[in-house]
Structures are given as structure tokens and as C-alpha cells.
Amino acid sequence: MKQFFSVHDITDLRSTIDQALRLKAHPYAHDTIGKHKTLGLLFFNPSLRTRLSSQKAAHNLGMDCLVINAGTESWKMEFRDGAVMNTDTVEHIKEGAAVLGEYCDIIGVRSFAGLTDRDQDECEEVLHSVQQYSGRPIISLESALRHPLQSLADCITIEEIRQKESVDKPKIVLTWAPHPKALPQAVPNSFAEWMNRSVEELGYDFVITHPPGYELSKEFSGTAQIIYNQHEALADADVIYVKNWSAYDPYGAILPEYNPPHVECPAEWTITLDKLTQTRNAKVLHFLPTRRNVEIADDVLDSPHATVIQEAGNRVFAMQTVLSTMLSAS
Ligand code: CP
Numbered sequence: 409m410k411q412f413f414s415v416h417d418i419t420d421l422r423s424t425i426d427q428a429l430r431l432k433a434h435p436y437a438h439d440t441i442g443k444h445k446t447l448g449l450l451f452f453n454p455s456l457r458t459r460l461s462s463q464k465a466a467h468n469l470g471m472d473c474l475v476i477n478a479g480t481e482s483w484k485m486e487f488r489d490g491a492v493m494n495t496d497t498v499e500h501i502k503e504g505a506a507v508l509g510e511y512c513d514i515i516g517v518r519s520f521a522g523l524t525d526r527d528q529d530e531c532e533e534v535l536h537s538v539q540q541y542s543g544r545p546i547i548s549l550e551s552a553l554r555h556p557l558q559s560l561a562d563c564i565t566i567e568e569i570r571q572k573e574s575v576d577k578p579k580i581v582l583t584w585a586p587h588p589k590a591l592p593q594a595v596p597n598s599f600a601e602w603m604n605r606s607v608e609e610l611g612y613d614f615v616i617t618h619p620p621g622y623e624l625s626k627e628f629s630g631t632a633q634i635i636y637n638q639h640e641a642l643a644d645a646d647v648i649y650v651k652n653w654s655a656y657d658p659y660g661a662i663l664p665e666y667n668p669p670h671v672e673c674p675a676e677w678t679i680t681l682d683k684l685t686q687t688r689n690a691k692v693l694h695f696l697p698t699r700r701n702v703e704i705a706d707d708v709l710d711s712p713h714a715t716v717i718q719e720a721g722n723r724v725f726a727m728q729t730v731l732s733t734m735l736s737a738s
Contacts, residue, residue: 409733411539412547413532414554415602421563421609428564428722428729435468435728441735442471448512449475449549452519452534457696457720458549458557462516465727469735474511487533501537509542514734518549521592523660529553529592545734547727555595558695559602560726565719566606566647569691577611578646579688583638584618585703586675587652588668590660595695596653597628604630617641619666619677625656638677645687650679650694650704673702681707691715 411417418424431437447466449459459475466473476482485504486497493500508515519534529552539546548556570578580603582596596616603614616629617638623629635641642648655661664670666677674680678701684690692713698704708714 409730409737410545412556412730412734413535413551414548414556414598415559415605417556421602421605424560424729425563425567427732428560428725429567431468431728431732432564432722432725435725438732439468439470441732442466442469445470445513445735445738446472446474446511447731448508448515448544449473450478450508450515450517450538451476451549452478452517453550455518455549457723458518461720461723462549462557462727464724465731468724468728469731471731471735487537501534502541505538505541506543508538509544512542512544513738514545514547514731515542516547516549517551519551521552521594521660523590523592523654526656526659545738547730547734550594552592553594554598554601555695556598556602557723557726557730558595559598560729561719561722562599562649562693562695563602563606564722564725565693565715566612568718568722569647569715573646573689573691575646575688577613579613579615579644580606580647580649581641581645581690582614582616582632582649582651583641583679584622584677585650585652585679586667586671586673586677587699587703590654590662591652593624593628593653593656596624596651599649599651600624600628600630600632604632607631615641615645619663621655621663622653623656624653639683639686642683642690643686645690648679648684648687648690648692650692650698652703668702674705675702678702678705679708680705681711681713684708684713689713693719696720
């Protein structure tokens with residue numbers, strides 16, 4: 409594996425999840441596979457889980473890990489070809505990424521969508537530039553369009569729920585939730601992409617619910633059933649995946665009638681304990697961080713329904729799975 413940008417970079421979902429569960433059961437079983445190898449983590453945006461779980465995963469495999477926050481801890485990077493760099497950018501990505509390639513065997517990159525120019529976001533310029541100029545295998549730590557490590561961790565968590573609750577074909581519902589800011593579509597895009605693959609390969613049932621106007625790009629929602637009535641969508645759910653996102657069209661917009669501070673919280677689309685009564689004792693997932701009592705109510709997050717900490721813990725084994733696969737191939 410030379411890149412991990414999306415679900416398209418894995419060949420078999422079942423065996424990838426099984427590999428992650430084996431690593432979770434025996435995290436140090438391959439603690440020399442990364443000896444004398446270095447993972448570099450380049451962050452253009454903040455992180456708690458991705459940064460620390462990646463460092464822990466590298467450590468579990470015997471790898472060294474270098475972390476840098478681009479722009480604040482390093483020089484401000486230029487990406488434009490032919491740029492005359494006489495203003496605020498100091499280092500071109502051509503040199504910056506090439507230097508990282510000298511120090512690191514595998515590089516992880518986080519770069520969020522700007523949400524102002526859809527074409528520019530869809531180019532994934534940062535991810536592709538680091539790949540091109542470093543010459544190293546690249547792992548997306550969340551890009552403009554996707555968050556594949558999070559989605560793999562979500563799949564691991566759903567499999568654990570499925571086994572524990574003895575559910576053969578779980579019903580998974582991705583629900584939009586309110587938020588005061590316009591957020592990228594990367595997490596729901598990616599989750600939908602991985603769930604659509606789970607429908608095909610694992611037989612899951614997958615539904616998306618959101619207010620009209622928050623349709624994801626068809627590239628990601630694919631053949632998923634979209635139900636605009638959240639109450640109807642949540643009926644008989646086994647797993648509820650909660651996430652806010654901004655509109656795809658008009659790109660990056662938020663609809664004030666559904667979002668704080670224009671509405672009182674908990675709001676119509678907030679996940680509350682009441683809403684779980686119509687489910688099959690559903691587990692509630694969120695990639696974190698979450699806005700309490702805006703996206704999800706305290707009475708859910710502080711209840712046994714919430715599976716968000718287990719989900720965050722699984723980020724280690726998602727990363728360990730990807731790193732193991734890359735190291736085995738090198
Ligand atoms: N879930 C997630 O990616 O968290 P961080 O933004 O803290 O890395």
C-alpha cells in the first residue's frame with residue numbers, strides 16, 4: 409500500500425477490520441516491524457485524537473515518530489507553481505515535502521477543506537503535493553474530502569458492537585446534527601463511502617438523514633437511502649452516527665433555521681435520549697470533538713448508549729493496521 413486516502417485503497421473490508429481487531433487484541437505482536445523506520449506527521453490543522461493515536465500506533469510497531477504543525481512550528485508553506493514568494497510564504501512545498509521525505513519513511517498529512525472554493529478543495533492539493541514532492545507513502549490524517557482513518561476506526565467499532573450485541577445485519581444511521589459553525593463534509597463523506605462498501609461487502613443496512621439542503625455529494629452518498637424525517641430514519645437503528653456538516657450546494661453554507669445561535673438547544677436535530685427509545689437500544693458514535701447539548705445531549709453522552717470513547721480508542725488500531733500494511737510492503 410503506497411497511499412491511504414480512502415476506502416478505495418483497501419482491497420477487502422472484512423480482512424482489514426479483522427486485522428485491526430487482531431492488532432487490538434495483541435498490540436505489541438509486531439513491535440519490531442517498524443524498527444529504524446520513521447513516521448512523519450504534518451498537521452495544517454489542530455488535532456487531539458489523530459495526532460496522539462498515530463504516535464501511539466507508531467510506537468506499538470517500534471517506529472520513531474516526528475510531528476510538526478505546519479505554519480506555526482514550521483515556515484508558512486507556498487503551494488502555487490511559479491509563485492513569486494515576496495509576501496508571507498517562506499518555504500515552497502517542493503522543498504518542504506522533499507526534506508520531509510529525507511527524514512521520514514511514511515508521512516501523514518492533515519489538511520482541512522477551506523469551504524470557500526469547491527474546485528480547490530476537491531483538488532486535494534496539499535495531500536497530492538506532499539505525495540509528489542516527498543516520494544514517500546502518504547496517509548491522510550483528514551483531508552478536504554475524507555477522513556479515512558476515522559472511518560476505519562468507525563468500522564472497527566461497529567464490528568465490535570455487532571459482535572457484542574449479536575446483530576447479524578446492523579442498521580446504521582448517519583444523522584446530521586446542529587453546530588454553530590460551518591464544518592467540512594470530510595467526515596460524513598468518508599463515513600458514507602465506507603458504509604456503502606459495508607452494505608456491499610458485509611450486508612449492512614445504511615441510511616442517511618438530514619434536513620433538506622444538506623445533501624452530500626452523490627460521489628459519497630452513493631446509493632444510500634436518504635430520509636429527511638429524522639424520527640423515521642432512526643426507527644430500529646442499531647448504530648447512530650452523529651455529525652454536523654455544511655451544505656455541499658451552495659458550498660460551505662449553513663441554513664440558519666437549523667443551526668445555533670439561531671435556534672434553541674437541544675434543537676430539533678440534536679440527538680437526545682428520548683429519540684433513542686424508537687431504536688434497537690442503539691449505540692451512538694461521534695468522531696469527536698463534539699459540542700455537548702448542541703449535537704448530542706448530555707443524557708446520551710453520559711449514558712451507556714455513547715460509544716465515542718471506544719471509537720476514539722480504535723483510532724490507534726486503525727492507524728496500526730495501515731502502518732503495518734505499508735511497512736510489510738516496503
Ligand atoms: N476525530 C478526530 O480526528 O479528532 P482530532 O481532530 O482531535 O484528531
